[in-house]
Amino acid sequence: xxxxxxxxxxxxxxxxxxxxATVNESNSTQHNSSQNAIIARLAxxxxxxxTRRTLLTVxxxxxxLAAILFTDAFVRGMVETMVKISTQTFLGEGQIHRVxxxxxxxxxxxxxxxxxxYQQLHATTAIxxxxxxxxxxxxxxxxxxxxxxxxxxxxxxxxxxxxxxxLAVTQGDYLSGIDGEIIIGEQLADLLEISLGDRVxxxxxxxxxxxxxxxxxxxSGLFSFNERSMDIGMAFINLSQGQKLLNIxxxxxxxxxxxxxxxxxxxxLPFWKTLNxxxxxxxxxxxxxxQLSSMLAMTxxxxxxxxxxxxxxxCLGLINTMxxxxxxxxxxxxxxxxxxxRSKQLFYQIMLEGFFIGLLSVTVGLLMAFLLCYWGSIxxxxxxxxxxxxMTLNEPIYLILDASSFAxxxxxxxxxxxxxxxxPAFHAARLQPSFxxxxxx
Numbered sequence: 001x002x003x004x005x006x007x008x009x010x011x012x013x014x015x016x017x018x019x020x021a022t023v024n025e026s027n028s029t030q031h032n033s034s035q036n037a038i039i040a041r042l043a044x045x046x047x048x049x050x051t052r053r054t055l056l057t058v059x060x061x062x063x064x065l066a067a068i069l070f071t072d073a074f075v076r077g078m079v080e081t082m083v084k085i086s087t088q089t090f091l092g093e094g095q096i097h098r099v100x101x102x103x104x105x106x107x108x109x110x111x112x113x114x115x116x117x118y119q120q121l122h123a124t125t126a127i128x129x130x131x132x133x134x135x136x137x138x139x140x141x142x143x144x145x146x147x148x149x150x151x152x153x154x155x156x157x158x159x160x161x162x163x164x165x166x167l168a169v170t171q172g173d174y175l176s177g178i179d180g181e182i183i184i185g186e187q188l189a190d191l192l193e194i195s196l197g198d199r200v201x202x203x204x205x206x207x208x209x210x211x212x213x214x215x216x217x218x219x220s221g222l223f224s225f226n227e228r229s230m231d232i233g234m235a236f237i238n239l240s241q242g243q244k245l246l247n248i249x250x251x252x253x254x255x256x257x258x259x260x261x262x263x264x265x266x267x268x269l270p271f272w273k274t275l276n277x278x279x280x281x282x283x284x285x286x287x288x289x290x291q292l293s294s295m296l297a298m299t300x301x302x303x304x305x306x307x308x309x310x311x312x313x314x315c316l317g318l319i320n321t322m323x324x325x326x327x328x329x330x331x332x333x334x335x336x337x338x339x340x341x342r343s344k345q346l347f348y349q350i351m352l353e354g355f356f357i358g359l360l361s362v363t364v365g366l367l368m369a370f371l372l373c374y375w376g377s378i379x380x381x382x383x384x385x386x387x388x389x390x391m392t393l394n395e396p397i398y399l400i401l402d403a404s405s406f407a408x409x410x411x412x413x414x415x416x417x418x419x420x421x422x423x424p425a426f427h428a429a430r431l432q433p434s435f436x437x438x439x440x441x
Contacts, residue, residue, distance in 0.1 A: 065365030092255030153242015354421025
């Protein structure tokens, strides 16, 4: 006859206790998941108890998100447009001068060894094109009037590869390399009371002595950059005649067109060091027009400012909506607490309501922002004749969509809605059942 030993009896008890604990844990997990599912369903149903209020809240949040993303895309487009206008119109993405020329505008300080410099520029792969120039202040006179202007001597072919001078010619012909040609701005022509084919006399001071030098030109073309300072204060002649007029063999300036615009912002690239020495200095557009660079840096904060304002409005609007919903359901919450609902479950329900409102708002807001920004990227926003930092916006601003901004702002908006829901949820969780069931709206 078999007998049970104490050890086998203890082992049996341990097995029973272990299996019982496992069953209890499983039941507890199922119970919690069931409660969470019920709370989630209640939260979904609750947000549409007052459909009009919920839709207005969703509209507020989604419009705020769309406004933030529109501002971000607009600022990106404006920065790129202003940089393009500044660099591609005439300035170039970089310039080379004799050391000290920019500070004094002294025509005696010109680059003499142009052959070696041109060889270096041709050998630099980062440089797409370059345009040599001579320049000086001059007196332009016609039979009717006199005006001051900056006269540039340019190489017609190379200049067309760097600036928009050739495209800016509105009447007559572009420079062809023949002596006696001059193209002037339309406003300068009006001031001098001349037109195509009329004669104009240019008077300048020669380099290395300052003797006066004059030359007679016939107007071959008129240009308009839609930039008042350029259209009324600049004239262009051929490079070779400009050098003869100033009695120099070199150039004052070499404008650069880089392969990629962002290369102008990277001062660590080798060619910036190669093209800087004791005789010449090479500067990017940021260093040539620091006021524009500073202004563009400031505009990047506009998205942050708009975001802060919009998110404050989102928080206030959502808090108001959540509290209105809570006050309407205080009796319901009191009953739930009285029958055993835990405070943290009520807190979780209100937070879920805020999450669902935020999720719906982000979805609608991202769609609205995409459609609006896409339209702006195709059609553009025309700010013709508007001046900023001395620059005329003569091109439309095309919005630039950025996927990372959409993702970051979408997550940030959802996070803000959750943060705004914390206070109403905390208030609901602290309700006393007896007080809540007595108080009705």
